[in-house]
Amino acid sequence: MFFSKKDCLCELMEKYVGQNVTIRTKSGDIIEGELKKVNDCVVQILEQEQISPFLETQLTAVRCEDIESFSVTLPG
Numbered sequence: 001m002f003f004s005k006k007d008c009l010c011e012l013m014e015k016y017v018g019q020n021v022t023i024r025t026k027s028g029d030i031i032e033g034e035l036k037k038v039n040d041c042v043v044q045i046l047e048q049e050q051i052s053p054f055l056e057t058q059l060t061a062v063r064c065e066d067i068e069s070f071s072v073t074l075p076g
Helices: 008-016
Strands: 020-025 030-038 042-047 058-063 067-072
Touching: 008 030, 008 067, 020 042, 030 058
Parallel strands: none
Antiparallel strands: 020 030, 020 067, 030 042, 042 058
């Protein structure tokens, strides 16, 4: 049987569901978008469509253990 312990960084991210976040992964990738969902081991980010280069809106899932840091722009 598999038991997962909630990652403390993902636990903190739960407070920001629905807000725009920037995530830096341990491999150096940067993902920006709306934080849609956080569970014990995965976060889901809705990345908005871009004009240049053209990218459609996509849902990206990242394992909590692969996230190095995240930031949220707070309303001023």
